[in-house]
Amino acid sequence: MLSMPMSIRFLGAARTVTGSKHLLTLGKSQVLVDCGLFQGPRELREKNWEPFPFDPLKLDAVVLTHAHADHIGMLPRLVKQGYRGPVYATPSTIGLCRISLPDSARLLEEEADYHRRHGTSRHADPRPLYNEADAYEAMKLLKPVNFWQFQQLPGKAQFRFMPAGHILGSAFAEIYFENGERILMSGDIGRPNRPILKDPTPVDFAEYLVIESTYGDRNHSDQNAAAVLERVTNQAVADRSCIVVPSFAIGRTQELLWYLTQLSEQGRLPHIPVYVDSPMATATTLLYVDDSEDLDQELRLDLREGRSPFKQDFVRFVRDRNMSKSLNDMEGPMMVISGSGMATGGRVVHHLKRRLSDPKTILLFTGYQAVGTMGRALIEGANEVTIHGDRVRVECQIERLDALSAHAGADELVAWCKGFKEPPKRTFIVHGEPPAQQALRGRLESELGWAVSIPEQGEAADL
Ligand SMILES: [Zn+2]
Structure with missing residues (x-):
């Protein structure tokens, strides 16, 4: 049988970690897996403004692996340019898209507005990449699978989608061609033995594999997250x-x-009020208590019995917003x-402006801080930062919780393979920086004998 190309x-x-977009040509049809925004340095962000390297009107379907902006954030732009076909995603990914796409649009609009008012753009009339209306148009195309x-x-x-254990709703997309062969699109791969989500689904076969490599060259710290939280909360109570x-x-x-709930149940959490000051985190947390198939078995049982961590x-x-502001006037603990x-925007910036100069403040980072962010400057020991045009001295104590990551570390990636x-x-x-990609390729070649390539931007391969 002659099969389609x-x-x-x-x-x-x-060869970078953002802007995930993979175009499959299946005979006369075209399917895009993920439609992510390029984030980070300006050279990358400028790519978001280039025309799509395919005709959005001729695209037949979109498949989304999960709801992070670097996998879904260009969807409103795609729709703005004429795409009207289906966008397949898991129900939880759709729930998260409904929260994050309009939010992303609002941020882009605010940013363009700021540049217009302050004349800080290179463009005479700065415009957002897309607006909230475009985000709502894109959301109409979402189809749950x-x-x-x-x-x-x-x-x-x-x-079909299989749980990837990365964030709620995250999936591997296993795509079968007409000839019976399949390609597994990993999206982002989560970590085994973590709370809340199921482990990444073990896969034992695929003719072709597209795999992420964010942590291809390093493992996560074996720091005990609960112990760090126990120590800092106790210190906060002692020092108010x-x-x-x-x-x-x-x-x-x-x-x-x-983790805070675990500590509390074990009697290890001192009495300390915890404020989740983020409308997006609040809306997202509500989704995490809907029964979803990728939630950890233990958590599903707890939720069914009416217990929620x-x-x-x-x-x-x-x-x-006013309640958020009033947190600034409150004394600890x-x-x-x-x-x-990464403290690049959002409400946390106001809290930092108010509290960075207070030596009693404990600033606790919970994840990777990219180059160029305020978070990165702070962990690297900046004595002073500029917030909303004001210089703010940094006198607080800085702590890092490095044990939490949504991405598999190098050994975990190799073990999954x-x-x-x-x-x-x-x-x-x-989905990795070149050193991480080369390290993972080296291990897959030497430890497993696999044939591995690291495609460049725009590169194509026959399947
Ligand atoms: Zn992700």
């Missing part, structure tokens, strides 16, 4: 301090609440969990 083109997250359920795709292909925790709204905040007496969710996770009973015909490493 099939290929994949890497249009983002190729449950885990494990086969969904037809154009080009006589079909696919405020602990400011910049945290990502999706996943990280819920994980923090889970996210709804404790000591936790207050702050929605109102208290903990404020607020976004953004060892689950394959036969090597894939070809493996493509994406």
Whole structure:
């Protein structure tokens, strides 16, 4: 039988960690897996303004692996440029898209507005990449596909989602071609033996594999998250301090609440009020208590029996802006969990402006701090930062919780790959900085004997 030509083109997250977009050509049909925003340095962000390297009107379907902006954030732009086909995602990913896409649009609009008012853009009339209306248009195209359920795709292909254990709703997309061969698109791979989510699904076969490599060259610290939280909360109570925790709204905040609840149940948490000061984290936490198939078995049981690790007496969710401001006048002991996770924007910036100069403040970082962010400057020991045009001296104590990560570490990635009973015909490493990608390629070649390539931006491969 003569089969249709099939290929994949890497249009983002190729030798970088953002902008995931992979275009599959299945005979005469085209399917885009993920439609992510490029984030970070200006050279990368400028790519968001380039025309899509395919015709959005001729695209037949979009499949989303999970709801992080670097996988979904260009969807409103795609729709703005004319795409009207289906966008398949798990129900939880859709729930998160409904929170984060309008939020992302609002931020882009505010940013453009700021530049217009201050004349700080290189453009005479700065415009947002897309607006809130575009985000709502994009949301109309979302079609839920449950885990494990086969969904037809154009080009006589079909696919199913399998839990990836990365964030709520995150999935591997296993796509079967007309000829019976399959490609596994990993999206981002989570970590085994973590609370809240199930482990990444073991996979034992695929002709082709596209795998992420964010932590391809390093493992996570074996620091005990509960012990760190126990130590800083006790210190905060003794010194009547405020602990400011910049945290990502999706996943990280819920994980923090889970650990605090564990400590409380074990009698190891002192009496300290915890404020989740982020409308997005609040909305997201509500999704984490809906029964979803990728939640850890233990958590599902707890939820069914009416127990939630996210709804404790000591936790207050702050929605109102005035309430958020009033936290600034309060004395410790208290903990404020607020976004953004790298202190690049959001309500946490106000808390930092108020508290960085107070030596009693404990600033607790909960994740990776990218180059160029205020978070990075602070962990590198900056004596002073500029917030809203004002110089703020840094006198507080800085702590890091490095044990929490939503990405598999190097050994965990290799262990997951060892689950394959036969090597894939070809493996493509994406979503990583070059040193991480080379390290992972080295291990997959030497330890497993796999044929591995690291595609460049725009590169295509026949399947
Ligand atoms: Zn992700």
